[in-house]
Amino acid sequence: MNSLRLLLVRSFLCLFTLSLVACGGGGSSAPPVISQPPITSPPPPSVSISDQAASKFLFQTSFGPTQEDIDALSDMGYEAWIDQQMALPMTDHFSYVQALPEIRWREHTAAWFDRAVNSDDQLRQRVAFVLSEILVVSLHGVDFPDPEMASISLANYYDILLKHSFGNFRDLLEEVTLNPVMGEYLSMKGNQKAIPEENILPDENFAREMMQLFTIGLHELNPDATPKLDSVGQPIPTYDQETIEEMARVFTGWHFANIYEIVTGQDDRPDFMNPMIVIEERHDRGQKTVLGGAIIPAEQNADEDMTDMLDIVFNHPNVAPFISKQLIQKLVTSNPSDAFVQRVATVFENNGNGVRGDLKSVIKALLLDDEAITATTSADKIYGKLKEPLIRMAGLWRTFNAYSANGEYRLTYFNEFLGQSPLEAHHVFNFFSPFYSPQGSFVDNGWVAPEFEIHTEANQAKMTNFMQYLVLSQNHLKANPEANEILIDLSTEITLAENVDTLLDHYNLMLFGGDMSNELRTITKDFINTFPIDRPDQRAIEALGLLVVAPEFMVQD
């Protein structure tokens, strides 16, 4: 808290003459209206679909299928189910953490697992997880005063993502910008105007990463997210260092909501929950020339500057392709065709009613796109993606009704095996890059496979062990489990296990959307048949232990 002591001795900080500007963080500017007629395609009719199609769709739209989800979705069809999901109330994470008897480190992950396994608003939870990997904050890199503050404020940050998952991207961007966890993570908190005589200049961190990672990326994009090229075939930078330095000035003046209580000794815990407030004396009121040469006029306060700045960034033509492509990549397929990206980006530009950044329409468009529904892509791409380790784990728990005797989902060490934990990336660039491509056929063909960046020789034994452990050791037949052990319930599967084909049909639907290959089926069948017919428990459990580490389960296509 050295920066706070600095505040105390700053002569210009006089507590009696401060003009406080608190900002609620709600979208203070209406999204712009676009006058040109929208390009829309008629929605597919709502018709019932097969159980297999429903299961496959649930791998994109939830943490994993359950029989109940499959039944509902197959009756309603894709679109009606999406509409119903989007209308569900949000299941927040904060209240889960708040209700715990004792709040320790990393309870936000307990909330995350509980919601992934149990909540009805699965699509919202799944989209928020995607957003958490674009608008990254992390437990690593924020100096929290104590475990409780860390857990509640990370859960609170996650709730912002949930709240705006079907809202407007502009509102999301603003609320994230003013969130104190983000403020600390990318050091906009405490950012101040220049003090030339002390060689102090505004902090460039937030301005840079917000553009590079949250909104527009480094290079000018076409509407299909391919890079625009200059006359000599080179990509065109979206901004330069001068732009960053000017924008760093825009984001000056912000600090913790309780900064005055801290400075005056009434409080000793920084407020990581409420939106940051402004110390107007520390805000640079000069004119700034920002992204695209736009001018932010002099003599505005910090809030006006911030609002203008986010409007300018939000209206940059890159945002639609940049964000749309990442949403597609993280939900549906790593290598969407250019046409698919452009179709979704077009909806981002205009939802059909003249609104830009309407995530509800964007998500719906991408999930209902022909490319997603038919699992086919252009000749130069391949369809599908590697599942994230965390999603494989949460999916196993959801599909097989994981429970603990005390009702909690606290598991502290899983990230050591999975290399992934919610809101715990090692830097703002997320666990893996959207541009990552493993060597061999992927590089040779120009395909990406982002999730492979965290599947390496260094962790594959760990990951395999952990998934098998969750099945083979942590199931409802475990003798004398501790009250906090999380166990999957395979009682239904055991009732099916006498007939190997019945059991495999069930696993095929629940784990593979009906796409289990004949080879995998044969290998699994032979394996099951090595266990006696009167040990249905062994047959059901061992089969699942094999299937959750099979390459076919690790991939979503």
Place this chain on the structure above:
Amino acid sequence: MTSMKRREFLKLGAASLIGSGLVNFPRLSFAQNALPDYKALVCVFLHGGNDAFNLIVPTDSDGYAEYSNARQNLSVEQSALLPISPLTNDGHTYGLHSAASSLHELFNNGKMAVMANTGNLIQPITRDEYRNKSVPVPTELFSHNNQQDQWKTINLTSGQNSGWGGRVASIYASQQTEPLLTGLSVNSRSLWLRNSGFLDLSVSADGFDEYWFVKEGEGYENKRRTAYLDNLYREYANQFEQEIAVTNQRTLELVESVGSVLQNTPPLNTVFPEDNGYGLSSQLRMVANMIAARDTLGMSRQVFFVEMGGFDTHDDHNQDQPNLFGTLADSLKAFYYALTEVGAASDVTTFTASEFGRTLTSNGDGTDHGWGNHQLVIGDAVRGGDIYGTMPSLEIGGVDDSGKRGRIIPTTSVEQYVHSMLNWYGLDNNQIQTVLPNHGAFDMHKINLMI
């Protein structure tokens, strides 16, 4: 599983390389054209942009005044600096940050050299050329991931798919008993090790975890193992499935061959420091263990990549820096002594890298992304106890400042920095030119760090 079948799984790398469409290096039954000696390069990447301008600081009154004028509230106390006596004198005296006493020891014993003000360059450039934009500069300067990639690839014309560590390793891979072990990154994959026909392998700092539930044994495990392996060693039409199957094939083979070799290698006596959450110490310990087993594994040339994060000090700079420097220094020192213990201190050269240095100016309680930066080179083959290259002016807006924030323009390129190390490693001029395609832009004999 019969022992015949098991041997097939031990064809380390062969199946994996075929599976991933890479060149098939046969696993040699004995090192037929092995080199007579052993050499390794260890790249220690400081992730986030290390502020080495606070690690090596001028201590003479003029030099310190310039430094403290620039750095203001980020300045290290003059009295706390640990004095060094470089062999060559540039008119200034220098000291190391007090948290880096382990580096002080290495420098004073002639085991460490400092490479001054190096960074990504396309060609040499002056301040005026930079400001006039009359000379090309690396793209996306000041962006973490792009500058990291450029450091690792220094391959500015042909995309980002080949790292220079991988280009070095590829030259030697076919002469190793375990070709796949020629280049290793600890914990995460590294672009530095990529090259076509060569794999950017990564291993865990914890060693080689066994596949608990499918290892060879009796009863269920063998049945499980058979079924599991049948799924791994299938041809998948789906490229994602094929890739993850091959990754696991490779991992299992590594675990079951190299893992047992390492288990039978005597443990190091050298005590490595606590990781302090940064992971560098345990990564270096893993590298030391691999080097200890070099003869058993039949290795004569290797390159290793380790990394330490936390250097992106936009905030809390003065609080974090002692921990960063202390952890880095203590880990590097332990590694050096571990190499001495296994008789490899003159065969292994360890060098640091970082995407960029940091601004000399402050943003209140931290720094922003810079460009030029000092690096460290450690080993018995290093002409240590000296500073190489040119120490920059630290004046804000001065002759080496790209602008007004103290983003120092590098005076030595990455190519020049690593050239003498590659020479020592055994590469001839043609090979060096392949590894450093942009060598023609620089005087490649400017820096000679090696004995």
